Amino acid sequence: MIYADNAATTKMSDAAIDAMTDCMRNTYGNPSSLYEVGQRAKEVLEDARDEIIKAIGADNFREIIFTSGGSEADNQALRTAAEIGRAAGKMHIISSAFEHHAILHTLNKLEKEGFEVTYLDVHEDGLVRSEEVEAAIRPDTCLVTIMYANNEIGTIQPIREIGAICRAKGVLFHTDAVQAIGHIPVNVKDDNIDMLSASAHKFHGPKGTGFLYVRKGIKISNLIEGGAQERGKRAGTENVPGIRATAVALKDAIAHMEENDKIIRAKRDRLIAGLKEIPHSAINGDENKRLPGNVNFCFEGIEGESLLLLLDDKGIQASSGSACTSGSLDPSHVLLAIGRVHDVAHGSLRLSIDETISDEDVEYIINAVKEVVTYLRSFSPIWRDLVAGKKEFIL
Ligand SMILES: *Cc1c(COP(=O)(O)O)cnc(C)c1O
Numbered sequence: 001m002i003y004a005d006n007a008a009t010t011k012m013s014d015a016a017i018d019a020m021t022d023c024m025r026n027t028y029g030n031p032s033s034l035y036e037v038g039q040r041a042k043e044v045l046e047d048a049r050d051e052i053i054k055a056i057g058a059d060n061f062r063e064i065i066f067t068s069g070g071s072e073a074d075n076q077a078l079r080t081a082a083e084i085g086r087a088a089g090k091m092h093i094i095s096s097a098f099e100h101h102a103i104l105h106t107l108n109k110l111e112k113e114g115f116e117v118t119y120l121d122v123h124e125d126g127l128v129r130s131e132e133v134e135a136a137i138r139p140d141t142c143l144v145t146i147m148y149a150n151n152e153i154g155t156i157q158p159i160r161e162i163g164a165i166c167r168a169k170g171v172l173f174h175t176d177a178v179q180a181i182g183h184i185p186v187n188v189k190d191d192n193i194d195m196l197s198a199s200a201h202k203f204h205g206p207k208g209t210g211f212l213y214v215r216k217g218i219k220i221s222n223l224i225e226g227g228a229q230e231r232g233k234r235a236g237t238e239n240v241p242g243i244r245a246t247a248v249a250l251k252d253a254i255a256h257m258e259e260n261d262k263i264i265r266a267k268r269d270r271l272i273a274g275l276k277e278i279p280h281s282a283i284n285g286d287e288n289k290r291l292p293g294n295v296n297f298c299f300e301g302i303e304g305e306s307l308l309l310l311l312d313d314k315g316i317q318a319s320s321g322s323a324c325t326s327g328s329l330d331p332s333h334v335l336l337a338i339g340r341v342h343d344v345a346h347g348s349l350r351l352s353i354d355e356t357i358s359d360e361d362v363e364y365i366i367n368a369v370k371e372v373v374t375y376l377r378s379f380s381p382i383w384r385d386l387v388a389g390k391k392e393f394i395l
Contacts, residue, residue: 002361004318006202006293007151007179007352012245013204015252020206020245031238032229041240048247055250056196057187058213065212065220065230066243070178070199072223073212074102076234077174077195078145080214080221082110084172085142094136094144096120096128097337100151100176102197104333107145120146122337126155126285134165143172148180148196152334152350153285154294156184163192172218178202178210182253183291184261188213200242204354205249209242260355264292267353267362271295274366278373280386280395284335284348295351298340300395301383302347302376310372311349316365319350343382344394 003011012020023044029037031045049064058064067073078093085091095107097119107117118136120128128146137144144166149156159175166173174195180186181196182203188196195218199210214220226235253260272283272295280300299307304320311318320332331345340348351365377383385391 001315001317002357002365004316004351004353004357004365006354007154007291007350008319009201009207010204010354012201012206013249013252016200016205016245016249019248020241023241023244027240027244031240032227044244045238045240048243051247051251052211055247055254056181056198056213057189058215059189060216062231063213063216065214065234066238066246067210067212067234068208068239069201069210070100070176070197071102073197073199073210074100074176075106076212076221076223077197077214078103078106078110078143079223080195080218081143081145081172081174082113082115083221084219085115088142090140090142091115092138092141093117094120094133094141094146096122096146098122098126098150098152098334099145099147100178103145103147103176122334124339125289126150126153126338127289128157128162130158130161130165133162134169137165137169137171141169141171143174145174145176148175148177148186149184149291150285150334151179152332153296153338154179154291154352155285156180156289156291159193160191166194167192179291182250183257183293185257188215194218200246200249203249203253205246206242209239209246211246256355261292263355264353267357267359268293268295270359270362271351271353271366274362275369278370280393281373282395284338284340291352293353295353297349298335298344298395299347299349299373300344300393301380301386302373303380304346304348306376307347307349307369307372310375311368314368314372316368319352320348341394 027041027044029041031042049061052064120132148159163173172194176197178199181198194215196213201207220233222233224235275297282298284296308320331342335345
Protein backbone atom coordinates (compact mmCIF):
# COMPACT_ATOMS: atom_id res chain seq x y z
CA MET A 1 0.00 0.00 0.00
CA ILE A 2 1.28 3.44 -0.88
CA TYR A 3 -0.10 6.25 1.25
CA ALA A 4 -0.15 9.48 -0.73
CA ASP A 5 -2.80 11.45 1.15
CA ASN A 6 -0.78 13.27 3.79
CA ALA A 7 -2.77 16.47 3.24
CA ALA A 8 -5.83 14.62 4.58
CA THR A 9 -3.94 13.25 7.55
CA THR A 10 -0.54 11.86 8.41
CA LYS A 11 0.62 8.74 10.16
CA MET A 12 1.71 9.54 13.72
CA SER A 13 5.48 9.51 14.23
CA ASP A 14 6.92 6.88 16.58
CA ALA A 15 8.21 9.67 18.81
CA ALA A 16 4.70 11.14 19.10
CA ILE A 17 3.11 7.74 19.80
CA ASP A 18 5.70 7.00 22.48
CA ALA A 19 5.21 10.40 24.11
CA MET A 20 1.45 9.98 24.03
CA THR A 21 1.32 6.48 25.50
CA ASP A 22 3.90 7.38 28.14
CA CYS A 23 1.75 10.30 29.15
CA MET A 24 -1.41 8.15 29.23
CA ARG A 25 0.31 5.60 31.46
CA ASN A 26 2.20 7.87 33.77
CA THR A 27 0.88 11.41 33.73
CA TYR A 28 -2.83 10.70 33.78
CA GLY A 29 -3.77 13.32 36.36
CA ASN A 30 -6.01 16.29 35.74
CA PRO A 31 -3.81 19.38 35.31
CA SER A 32 -6.25 21.35 37.46
CA SER A 33 -5.77 19.00 40.44
CA LEU A 34 -3.39 20.17 43.12
CA TYR A 35 -1.95 16.81 44.15
CA GLU A 36 1.19 15.38 42.66
CA VAL A 37 0.00 13.50 39.57
CA GLY A 38 -2.18 16.47 38.64
CA GLN A 39 0.69 18.88 38.98
CA ARG A 40 2.91 16.63 36.90
CA ALA A 41 0.26 16.67 34.17
CA LYS A 42 0.20 20.45 34.46
CA GLU A 43 3.96 20.50 33.97
CA VAL A 44 3.68 18.31 30.86
CA LEU A 45 1.03 20.68 29.53
CA GLU A 46 3.11 23.80 30.12
CA ASP A 47 6.29 22.21 28.76
CA ALA A 48 4.38 21.35 25.59
CA ARG A 49 3.18 24.94 25.38
CA ASP A 50 6.76 26.20 25.72
CA GLU A 51 7.90 23.91 22.92
CA ILE A 52 5.17 25.17 20.65
CA ILE A 53 5.92 28.80 21.46
CA LYS A 54 9.54 28.20 20.44
CA ALA A 55 8.54 26.25 17.34
CA ILE A 56 6.50 29.09 15.85
CA GLY A 57 8.53 32.04 17.12
CA ALA A 58 5.95 33.28 19.65
CA ASP A 59 7.18 34.59 22.97
CA ASN A 60 4.57 34.22 25.66
CA PHE A 61 2.68 31.26 27.11
CA ARG A 62 -0.51 33.30 26.98
CA GLU A 63 -0.33 33.28 23.20
CA ILE A 64 -1.20 29.58 22.75
CA ILE A 65 -4.66 28.09 23.26
CA PHE A 66 -4.92 24.32 22.81
CA THR A 67 -7.94 23.25 20.77
CA SER A 68 -9.45 20.09 19.33
CA GLY A 69 -7.76 20.79 16.00
CA GLY A 70 -7.55 23.12 13.06
CA SER A 71 -11.29 23.61 12.62
CA GLU A 72 -11.82 24.76 16.19
CA ALA A 73 -8.79 27.05 16.02
CA ASP A 74 -10.15 28.61 12.81
CA ASN A 75 -13.57 29.12 14.38
CA GLN A 76 -12.11 30.70 17.50
CA ALA A 77 -9.82 33.02 15.54
CA LEU A 78 -12.68 34.30 13.40
CA ARG A 79 -15.00 34.74 16.40
CA THR A 80 -12.25 36.62 18.24
CA ALA A 81 -11.73 39.05 15.37
CA ALA A 82 -15.47 39.42 14.79
CA GLU A 83 -16.15 40.36 18.40
CA ILE A 84 -13.32 42.87 18.43
CA GLY A 85 -14.60 44.24 15.13
CA ARG A 86 -18.19 44.45 16.24
CA ALA A 87 -17.21 46.33 19.41
CA ALA A 88 -15.32 48.87 17.28
CA GLY A 89 -18.09 49.16 14.67
CA LYS A 90 -15.87 47.49 12.06
CA MET A 91 -17.83 44.77 10.30
CA HIS A 92 -15.80 44.06 7.16
CA ILE A 93 -13.63 40.96 6.67
CA ILE A 94 -11.28 40.04 3.83
CA SER A 95 -10.62 36.43 2.87
CA SER A 96 -10.15 34.34 -0.25
CA ALA A 97 -12.35 32.03 -2.29
CA PHE A 98 -10.25 28.92 -1.67
CA GLU A 99 -10.04 28.78 2.11
CA HIS A 100 -10.80 25.61 4.07
CA HIS A 101 -14.48 25.09 4.92
CA ALA A 102 -13.72 25.74 8.60
CA ILE A 103 -13.08 29.33 7.49
CA LEU A 104 -15.66 29.63 4.69
CA HIS A 105 -18.57 28.23 6.71
CA THR A 106 -17.73 30.43 9.70
CA LEU A 107 -17.58 33.44 7.40
CA ASN A 108 -21.01 32.52 6.00
CA LYS A 109 -22.36 32.55 9.54
CA LEU A 110 -20.76 35.91 10.25
CA GLU A 111 -22.33 37.28 7.06
CA LYS A 112 -25.73 36.24 8.41
CA GLU A 113 -24.85 38.13 11.58
CA GLY A 114 -24.25 41.34 9.65
CA PHE A 115 -20.60 41.15 8.63
CA GLU A 116 -19.59 41.89 5.07
CA VAL A 117 -16.96 39.60 3.57
CA THR A 118 -14.79 40.30 0.53
CA TYR A 119 -13.58 37.04 -1.03
CA LEU A 120 -10.46 37.84 -3.00
CA ASP A 121 -9.85 36.08 -6.31
CA VAL A 122 -7.23 33.43 -6.38
CA HIS A 123 -5.22 33.69 -9.59
CA GLU A 124 -4.64 30.82 -12.00
CA ASP A 125 -1.32 30.08 -10.26
CA GLY A 126 -3.19 29.40 -7.01
CA LEU A 127 -1.92 32.57 -5.34
CA VAL A 128 -3.62 35.52 -3.71
CA ARG A 129 -1.95 38.85 -4.54
CA SER A 130 -0.85 41.00 -1.62
CA GLU A 131 -1.61 44.20 -3.61
CA GLU A 132 -5.19 43.02 -3.91
CA VAL A 133 -5.38 42.46 -0.17
CA GLU A 134 -4.11 46.00 0.35
CA ALA A 135 -6.60 47.45 -2.12
CA ALA A 136 -9.50 45.66 -0.42
CA ILE A 137 -8.75 47.04 3.07
CA ARG A 138 -11.30 49.65 4.15
CA PRO A 139 -11.62 51.82 7.25
CA ASP A 140 -14.17 49.31 8.59
CA THR A 141 -12.07 46.19 7.94
CA CYS A 142 -11.53 44.23 11.16
CA LEU A 143 -9.82 41.11 9.81
CA VAL A 144 -7.86 39.63 6.95
CA THR A 145 -7.81 35.82 6.95
CA ILE A 146 -5.77 34.07 4.26
CA MET A 147 -4.48 30.51 4.50
CA TYR A 148 -0.72 29.90 4.61
CA ALA A 149 -0.77 27.02 2.15
CA ASN A 150 -3.77 25.54 0.39
CA ASN A 151 -4.80 22.03 1.37
CA GLU A 152 -5.74 20.89 -2.14
CA ILE A 153 -3.22 22.47 -4.48
CA GLY A 154 -0.49 23.22 -1.94
CA THR A 155 0.22 26.77 -3.10
CA ILE A 156 2.06 28.91 -0.55
CA GLN A 157 0.65 32.40 -0.15
CA PRO A 158 2.68 35.62 0.28
CA ILE A 159 1.92 35.60 4.01
CA ARG A 160 4.78 37.83 5.14
CA GLU A 161 3.79 40.61 2.72
CA ILE A 162 0.11 40.32 3.56
CA GLY A 163 0.99 40.39 7.26
CA ALA A 164 3.12 43.51 6.81
CA ILE A 165 0.30 45.27 4.97
CA CYS A 166 -2.21 44.40 7.70
CA ARG A 167 0.19 45.46 10.44
CA ALA A 168 0.78 48.82 8.73
CA LYS A 169 -2.95 49.38 8.33
CA GLY A 170 -3.84 48.26 11.85
CA VAL A 171 -6.00 45.34 10.68
CA LEU A 172 -5.91 41.94 12.43
CA PHE A 173 -4.36 39.20 10.34
CA HIS A 174 -5.19 35.51 10.79
CA THR A 175 -3.74 32.63 8.80
CA ASP A 176 -4.89 29.01 8.68
CA ALA A 177 -1.41 27.45 8.73
CA VAL A 178 -2.62 23.86 9.15
CA GLN A 179 -0.89 22.66 5.97
CA ALA A 180 2.24 24.74 6.48
CA ILE A 181 3.26 24.15 10.11
CA GLY A 182 5.90 21.43 10.36
CA HIS A 183 6.39 21.38 6.58
CA ILE A 184 7.82 24.80 5.74
CA PRO A 185 9.33 27.45 8.02
CA VAL A 186 6.67 29.52 9.79
CA ASN A 187 7.46 32.28 12.27
CA VAL A 188 4.64 34.40 13.61
CA LYS A 189 6.90 37.40 14.27
CA ASP A 190 8.78 37.44 10.96
CA ASP A 191 5.53 36.78 9.11
CA ASN A 192 3.60 39.55 10.94
CA ILE A 193 0.89 37.13 12.01
CA ASP A 194 -1.65 38.08 14.70
CA MET A 195 -3.49 34.75 14.84
CA LEU A 196 -2.57 31.33 13.47
CA SER A 197 -4.32 27.95 13.41
CA ALA A 198 -2.54 24.59 13.47
CA SER A 199 -3.53 20.93 13.67
CA ALA A 200 -1.33 18.11 14.93
CA HIS A 201 -2.57 15.34 12.64
CA LYS A 202 -1.20 17.20 9.62
CA PHE A 203 2.36 17.01 10.97
CA HIS A 204 2.53 13.39 12.22
CA GLY A 205 0.83 14.18 15.52
CA PRO A 206 -2.49 12.86 16.85
CA LYS A 207 -5.96 13.65 15.49
CA GLY A 208 -8.23 15.83 17.58
CA THR A 209 -5.49 18.17 18.82
CA GLY A 210 -4.38 21.55 17.60
CA PHE A 211 -3.70 25.05 18.72
CA LEU A 212 -4.47 28.66 18.10
CA TYR A 213 -1.81 31.34 18.41
CA VAL A 214 -3.11 34.76 19.36
CA ARG A 215 -0.62 37.61 19.68
CA LYS A 216 -0.27 39.14 23.12
CA GLY A 217 -2.72 41.97 23.73
CA ILE A 218 -5.55 40.64 21.54
CA LYS A 219 -8.66 39.84 23.55
CA ILE A 220 -9.54 36.22 22.84
CA SER A 221 -13.18 35.12 22.62
CA ASN A 222 -14.01 31.62 23.78
CA LEU A 223 -16.26 29.17 21.96
CA ILE A 224 -16.60 26.70 24.83
CA GLU A 225 -17.87 27.82 28.22
CA GLY A 226 -17.15 25.93 31.41
CA GLY A 227 -14.10 25.64 33.62
CA ALA A 228 -11.16 28.01 33.73
CA GLN A 229 -8.80 25.89 31.62
CA GLU A 230 -6.64 27.75 29.09
CA ARG A 231 -7.06 30.90 31.21
CA GLY A 232 -10.80 30.78 30.70
CA LYS A 233 -10.52 30.89 26.90
CA ARG A 234 -11.24 27.23 26.21
CA ALA A 235 -13.07 25.21 28.83
CA GLY A 236 -12.70 21.45 29.22
CA THR A 237 -10.05 19.22 30.76
CA GLU A 238 -6.99 19.50 28.58
CA ASN A 239 -6.07 16.63 26.23
CA VAL A 240 -2.70 16.25 27.95
CA PRO A 241 -1.46 13.15 26.06
CA GLY A 242 -2.52 14.66 22.73
CA ILE A 243 -0.94 17.99 23.56
CA ARG A 244 2.30 16.35 24.63
CA ALA A 245 2.36 14.33 21.38
CA THR A 246 1.63 17.50 19.40
CA ALA A 247 4.67 19.24 20.85
CA VAL A 248 6.88 16.20 20.23
CA ALA A 249 5.65 15.78 16.65
CA LEU A 250 6.18 19.46 15.87
CA LYS A 251 9.66 19.57 17.37
CA ASP A 252 10.55 16.45 15.38
CA ALA A 253 9.11 17.86 12.16
CA ILE A 254 11.05 21.08 12.54
CA ALA A 255 14.29 19.32 13.49
CA HIS A 256 14.11 17.26 10.26
CA MET A 257 12.48 19.86 8.04
CA GLU A 258 15.51 20.70 5.93
CA GLU A 259 16.56 17.15 5.16
CA ASN A 260 12.97 15.97 4.61
CA ASP A 261 12.26 18.94 2.39
CA LYS A 262 15.05 17.94 -0.01
CA ILE A 263 13.88 14.33 -0.15
CA ILE A 264 10.19 15.11 -0.59
CA ARG A 265 10.73 17.90 -3.10
CA ALA A 266 12.81 15.64 -5.38
CA LYS A 267 10.07 12.98 -5.37
CA ARG A 268 7.35 15.56 -5.89
CA ASP A 269 9.19 16.96 -8.90
CA ARG A 270 9.63 13.47 -10.38
CA LEU A 271 5.89 12.84 -9.93
CA ILE A 272 5.07 16.13 -11.62
CA ALA A 273 7.41 15.40 -14.54
CA GLY A 274 5.97 11.90 -14.93
CA LEU A 275 2.32 12.97 -14.84
CA LYS A 276 2.95 15.83 -17.26
CA GLU A 277 3.67 13.20 -19.92
CA ILE A 278 -0.03 12.31 -19.88
CA PRO A 279 -1.63 14.15 -22.81
CA HIS A 280 -4.23 16.81 -21.97
CA SER A 281 -3.22 17.07 -18.35
CA ALA A 282 -2.20 20.09 -16.30
CA ILE A 283 -0.79 20.77 -12.90
CA ASN A 284 -3.01 22.85 -10.62
CA GLY A 285 -1.28 25.79 -8.99
CA ASP A 286 2.20 27.21 -9.37
CA GLU A 287 4.75 24.45 -9.89
CA ASN A 288 7.31 25.90 -7.47
CA LYS A 289 5.44 28.00 -4.93
CA ARG A 290 3.82 24.93 -3.47
CA LEU A 291 4.28 22.64 -0.48
CA PRO A 292 7.18 20.23 -0.90
CA GLY A 293 4.85 17.19 -0.85
CA ASN A 294 1.90 18.39 -2.94
CA VAL A 295 1.09 17.25 -6.47
CA ASN A 296 -2.30 18.16 -7.95
CA PHE A 297 -3.29 17.50 -11.54
CA CYS A 298 -6.32 17.67 -13.79
CA PHE A 299 -6.77 15.10 -16.56
CA GLU A 300 -9.28 16.03 -19.20
CA GLY A 301 -12.11 13.63 -20.05
CA ILE A 302 -12.20 11.60 -16.84
CA GLU A 303 -13.85 11.60 -13.41
CA GLY A 304 -11.59 11.99 -10.39
CA GLU A 305 -13.72 9.58 -8.36
CA SER A 306 -13.27 6.70 -10.79
CA LEU A 307 -9.57 7.46 -10.96
CA LEU A 308 -9.32 7.22 -7.18
CA LEU A 309 -11.20 3.93 -6.98
CA LEU A 310 -9.01 2.31 -9.61
CA LEU A 311 -5.85 3.66 -7.97
CA ASP A 312 -7.09 2.25 -4.68
CA ASP A 313 -7.39 -1.16 -6.40
CA LYS A 314 -3.73 -0.78 -7.29
CA GLY A 315 -2.85 0.00 -3.68
CA ILE A 316 -2.49 3.76 -4.03
CA GLN A 317 -4.29 5.95 -1.50
CA ALA A 318 -4.79 9.42 -2.92
CA SER A 319 -7.47 12.07 -3.08
CA SER A 320 -9.40 14.01 -5.67
CA GLY A 321 -10.29 17.64 -5.52
CA SER A 322 -13.96 16.86 -5.87
CA ALA A 323 -16.05 16.53 -2.75
CA CYS A 324 -16.89 12.89 -3.43
CA THR A 325 -16.80 11.94 0.24
CA SER A 326 -19.67 14.26 1.00
CA GLY A 327 -21.73 12.64 -1.75
CA SER A 328 -21.80 15.93 -3.58
CA LEU A 329 -21.14 16.09 -7.29
CA ASP A 330 -19.87 19.66 -7.11
CA PRO A 331 -16.26 19.95 -8.13
CA SER A 332 -13.73 21.36 -5.69
CA HIS A 333 -14.27 25.01 -4.76
CA VAL A 334 -10.49 25.38 -4.83
CA LEU A 335 -10.15 24.28 -8.46
CA LEU A 336 -13.09 26.47 -9.46
CA ALA A 337 -11.46 29.39 -7.60
CA ILE A 338 -8.31 29.09 -9.73
CA GLY A 339 -10.46 29.14 -12.85
CA ARG A 340 -10.80 25.49 -13.82
CA VAL A 341 -14.11 24.85 -15.57
CA HIS A 342 -16.43 22.18 -14.10
CA ASP A 343 -15.61 19.41 -16.59
CA VAL A 344 -11.88 19.78 -16.06
CA ALA A 345 -12.13 20.27 -12.29
CA HIS A 346 -13.94 16.93 -12.03
CA GLY A 347 -10.91 15.06 -13.33
CA SER A 348 -8.49 15.97 -10.59
CA LEU A 349 -6.00 14.02 -8.52
CA ARG A 350 -4.13 15.12 -5.40
CA LEU A 351 -1.08 13.19 -4.27
CA SER A 352 0.42 14.41 -1.02
CA ILE A 353 3.57 12.56 -0.07
CA ASP A 354 5.93 12.44 2.87
CA GLU A 355 9.61 11.49 3.14
CA THR A 356 8.92 7.78 3.59
CA ILE A 357 7.80 7.23 -0.01
CA SER A 358 10.41 5.35 -2.07
CA ASP A 359 11.62 6.03 -5.60
CA GLU A 360 10.00 2.74 -6.68
CA ASP A 361 6.69 3.91 -5.20
CA VAL A 362 6.96 7.13 -7.19
CA GLU A 363 7.54 5.25 -10.47
CA TYR A 364 4.72 2.85 -9.62
CA ILE A 365 2.33 5.77 -9.07
CA ILE A 366 3.30 7.43 -12.35
CA ASN A 367 2.73 4.23 -14.31
CA ALA A 368 -0.50 3.43 -12.51
CA VAL A 369 -1.97 6.89 -13.15
CA LYS A 370 -0.98 6.73 -16.82
CA GLU A 371 -2.61 3.33 -17.17
CA VAL A 372 -5.81 4.25 -15.33
CA VAL A 373 -6.27 7.58 -17.14
CA THR A 374 -5.88 5.83 -20.51
CA TYR A 375 -8.34 3.14 -19.46
CA LEU A 376 -10.95 5.60 -18.20
CA ARG A 377 -10.65 7.69 -21.34
CA SER A 378 -11.22 4.58 -23.48
CA PHE A 379 -14.91 4.56 -22.56
CA SER A 380 -15.48 8.19 -21.53
CA PRO A 381 -18.17 9.92 -23.64
CA ILE A 382 -16.56 13.30 -22.96
CA TRP A 383 -13.21 12.03 -24.18
CA ARG A 384 -14.88 10.58 -27.31
CA ASP A 385 -16.41 13.96 -28.09
CA LEU A 386 -13.08 15.68 -27.52
CA VAL A 387 -11.23 13.30 -29.82
CA ALA A 388 -14.00 13.54 -32.45
CA GLY A 389 -13.68 17.33 -32.36
CA LYS A 390 -17.26 17.82 -31.13
CA LYS A 391 -15.83 19.53 -28.09
CA GLU A 392 -12.67 21.54 -27.77
CA PHE A 393 -9.82 20.46 -25.58
CA ILE A 394 -9.14 22.87 -22.78
CA LEU A 395 -5.94 21.34 -21.47
C1 LIG B 1 -7.15 19.73 7.87
C2 LIG B 1 -7.33 21.20 7.75
C3 LIG B 1 -8.14 21.89 8.65
C4 LIG B 1 -8.95 21.19 9.71
O1 LIG B 1 -8.14 20.68 10.73
P1 LIG B 1 -8.78 19.58 11.71
O2 LIG B 1 -7.72 19.39 12.75
O3 LIG B 1 -9.00 18.36 10.90
O4 LIG B 1 -10.02 20.17 12.26
C5 LIG B 1 -8.24 23.25 8.52
N1 LIG B 1 -7.58 23.91 7.57
C6 LIG B 1 -6.77 23.28 6.68
C7 LIG B 1 -6.04 24.07 5.66
C8 LIG B 1 -6.63 21.91 6.74
O5 LIG B 1 -5.86 21.29 5.86
